[in-house]
Amino acid sequence: MQSETLQEFLVDELKDLYSAEKQILKALPKMAKKASSKELRAAFESHLKETEKQVERLETIFEELEESPRGKKCAGMEGLLEEGKEIMEENADEPEILDVGMIAAAQRVEHYEIAGYGCARTYAQLLGLDEAARLLDETLEEEKAADIKLTQIAEKVNVEAAEAA
């Protein structure tokens, strides 16, 4: 029986993150289009550009490891985006709540990535894959910053929604 080493597990996790990022690339333009808050729309648009770079970083790591990025569909991200879609459908006619809901969905996505990149970065460090660890850490820091940015926007958007109630 083939035993899976930590490096093989890292590759699995990277494939999972690659699939997650690809799914996010499709979802973000739809979310930006539906955002009422200009700040929120700008945040989604800027995170889209960041996500494109994060995909490139993963591709660099796969090349370095001589592995293919393909072959996995991230079930976790699929569920999170399904949930986000539900929120967008249920609140389609209520722009203020729609913004609140899209932030809630996006923060779940960011937190998924914080957990995922945090683990992958640690495995890469332990395996002595220094360049991969550095690239994963770069993305991790961007995800954390994106989450903080969403919290800042939420402070305004949530208050407006509470006042509109």
Add this chain to the structure above:
Amino acid sequence: MQSETLQEFLVDELKDLYSAEKQILKALPKMAKKASSKELRAAFESHLKETEKQVERLETIFEELEESPRGKKCAGMEGLLEEGKEIMEENADEPEILDVGMIAAAQRVEHYEIAGYGCARTYAQLLGLDEAARLLDETLEEEKAADIKLTQIAEKVNVEAAEAA
């Protein structure tokens, strides 16, 4: 057309978290049973007890709001647990990697809850639902502590897996 207020959205989010917790209650005993690290098994078992209390807190809030906790299936948690199940199946014969993988899956679950409870707590605060906000904050702090605990256990488990490779 019925417009959804922030309080209605909060109730939706609480239903979502209630469904998520119920799913976690089913998954944790299976994860505890499969853990090789005693510390990890103990952490899953103690988080199971914590989760039971978190469910009770949500029930208290639903009573206060005169709403039912039922009626939603959390698609996000479903995806995350599906992913955890895949990891457990793929690494069933490799106990060290299985522990690493279960920690990775559990940290995604914790991060989901950190994002979810963080948002719900903030909505409750804005709506002046002080007791609900206090209970949600209590759970939020437990989820953050559970995530930190997992990182601490991972420090040992990951090193063992790297050395076994």
